[in-house]
Amino acid sequence: MTKQTTRTLLLAAGVCIMTTSLQPRQAYGWGEAAVVAAIKALQHFTGEQMDKLGSHITNSLNDMSDPHSVSSMIRDAATQQANYAKGQVAAQSRIADAQNTAMAAFLRRQQETGIRDEHMMSPEFCSGLDSQQATMAAAKASRSALGAITTIVEPRGEAAKGTPSYYGRAQGVDANTVFHLRRYCSQEDVDAGLCSSVSRLPNADQRASTLFMSDTLSSDGAVDAANDYSTSLIQPVAPAAIRGEQASSTMGREQMIQRRSYNARMSLARFILAFITALETPSVSLTADQKKEMQAEGLQPLDRASWLQAMSLEVNRRVSSVSWNASLQAMPTASVLREIATELAQSNYLAMQNYRLGLYQASVGATGIAQTEEAHMQRASNKMPSPTINP
Numbered sequence: 001m002t003k004q005t006t007r008t009l010l011l012a013a014g015v016c017i018m019t020t021s022l023q024p025r026q027a028y029g030w031g032e033a034a035v036v037a038a039i040k041a042l043q044h045f046t047g048e049q050m051d052k053l054g055s056h057i058t059n060s061l062n063d064m065s066d067p068h069s070v071s072s073m074i075r076d077a078a079t080q081q082a083n084y085a086k087g088q089v090a091a092q093s094r095i096a097d098a099q100n101t102a103m104a105a106f107l108r109r110q111q112e113t114g115i116r117d118e119h120m121m122s123p124e125f126c127s128g129l130d131s132q133q134a135t136m137a138a139a140k141a142s143r144s145a146l147g148a149i150t151t152i153v154e155p156r157g158e159a160a161k162g163t164p165s166y167y168g169r170a171q172g173v174d175a176n177t178v179f180h181l182r183r184y185c186s187q188e189d190v191d192a193g194l195c196s197s198v199s200r201l202p203n204a205d206q207r208a209s210t211l212f213m214s215d216t217l218s219s220d221g222a223v224d225a226a227n228d229y230s231t232s233l234i235q236p237v238a239p240a241a242i243r244g245e246q247a248s249s250t251m252g253r254e255q256m257i258q259r260r261s262y263n264a265r266m267s268l269a270r271f272i273l274a275f276i277t278a279l280e281t282p283s284v285s286l287t288a289d290q291k292k293e294m295q296a297e298g299l300q301p302l303d304r305a306s307w308l309q310a311m312s313l314e315v316n317r318r319v320s321s322v323s324w325n326a327s328l329q330a331m332p333t334a335s336v337l338r339e340i341a342t343e344l345a346q347s348n349y350l351a352m353q354n355y356r357l358g359l360y361q362a363s364v365g366a367t368g369i370a371q372t373e374e375a376h377m378q379r380a381s382n383k384m385p386s387p388t389i390n391p
Helices: 003-022 028-062 070-119 123-157 169-183 187-191 222-234 250-279 288-296 307-320 322-330 333-382
Strands: none
Touching: 070 333, 123 222, 123 250, 123 288, 123 307, 123 322, 123 333, 169 222, 222 250, 250 333, 288 307, 307 322, 307 333
């Protein structure tokens, strides 16, 4: 409803009222008719205005072309609300995309970190590799030491030229006694007047602790003492050599056969003891981790150690080392598998060493069987009469 329409209605009402109040009282018929006519006119006018008012109200509600209509405003509000909803959905989609992108990047970095950890060598693996290299170097040095020991002891056992027993067993006995008193004189030897003072290693040439007490023989005479213990254990004095006409006679040739058999058995026994001595000879420099392991085991760290010491440290490290076991708990799967592979390789390596030792033991067993059967055969042959052979 406009302001002009409102004014028109008010003006019409005022005119009707003034007309009615200012007219003189007429007769009943004329006055009533005028009033009725005025009322009808007012009703007609009011009805038209009300229709216009309803039309204006309807238009104000439903006219979409009018930007100020309620429908237009509802439409605009709904459109704006829809736009807000679409914007919210778009924003949420962008947020979700950003979250997915960030999570994908995080998972990728996590996967890359896992791949890196799987392929990187752990400090324990590197330490074990260094120790294994030291073990291999010690094994090579032990073979060289074994060759050096056998080069010295083999001619002595065979009573080769230049050795004491070449000139006779008495010379071999005398040489052994003098050597013992010079290096391993004991208090009993001093009391007997055989030597003047007790040696630094008394009776070391007859004590098993000389060879088996420690994994590494010290370089200040312990290696020589271990070798001398092996001599006292296996062959203190070699029999006299068969020389000159002794070797050319019939009995001498028979004796030469027995002597070669004797030398072979003594060589086998001495080789096994020399093999043990070589494994305990200081031959390789220890790594810092190996020295730390020795200290953890309550041993005096050494600058140089034997193959047996290096191998023992590597085995003990995986049994009692706190740092190795703590690292094992934090290792990824690949590192644990590498440790298992390393231990399997060590097991194979030790199995190979045991196989070699088994060969030596089998040789000793075969020698014992041969000696026993030879003795049985000789006793049986001595009881038989000499046969008569027709020409």
